[in-house]
Amino acid sequence: MHFTYCPDCGTKTVPRRMGDDGDVPYCERCQKPLFDMFSTCVLSVLLNSRGEIALIKQSYGQQETYVGVAGYMKPGETAGEAALREISEEIGVSAERAEFVFSAWHAAKEQLMLCFCAYTDRADFALSGEVREARWFPREAAAKAVRPGSIIERLVLAAPVKKTAPNL
Ligand SMILES: [Zn+2]
Structure with missing residues (x-):
């Protein structure tokens, strides 16, 4: 699952550079990366x-x-x-x-x-x-x-x- 929205607050995620992982969906409101889940x-x-x-x-x-x-x-x-x-x-x-x-x-x-x-x-x-x-x-x-x-x-x-x- 790729997070388009934050599962906690519903805010649309934005891509943020996370070192070697590249762009990761990020919730600016919760201030946390949302790595793909499976x-x-x-x-x-x-x-x-x-x-x-x-x-x-x-x-x-x-x-x-x-x-x-x-x-x-x-x-x-x-x-x-x-x-x-x-x-x-x-x-x-x-x-x-x-x-x-x-x-x-x-x-x-x-x-x-x-x-x-x-x-x-x-x-x-x-x-x-x-x-x-x-x-x-x-x-x-x-x-x-x-x-x-x-x-x-x-x-x-x-x-x-x-x-x-x-x-x-
Ligand atoms: Zn959030």
Whole structure:
């Protein structure tokens, strides 16, 4: 989000030179720069000890392809905590740990996606109302179940599926 108006007082911003950042929208009334804002989201694939990948279909939006578990970060959380929380909330699995894989800019939604692999030995899901279906896929099938060229496809292909889950 690029600030044309100050979100606090409604004054139209003016560009002001801010060192290396160049021109930044500035509220002359509040006397503060208003840097562009965007959301940060976590996106995860869940792996089991057989190297299978869990993908979901959401209850809303497009239904053709499977997606990963994703959600917005909350203030005070680390990205890894957010990834584990979303997995717990959406499919009812307490994953062992979440390992950061890569980050990607989701241009269509103007979101920074922080992508994780999480591990579990549980095969059963307890779905939230936001999730219509969750399934385990072998890696090749998982790569075909997601939208070609998507961030989740890149994450599925990057997932270290041969690694077994810890403490098994
Ligand atoms: Zn202001």
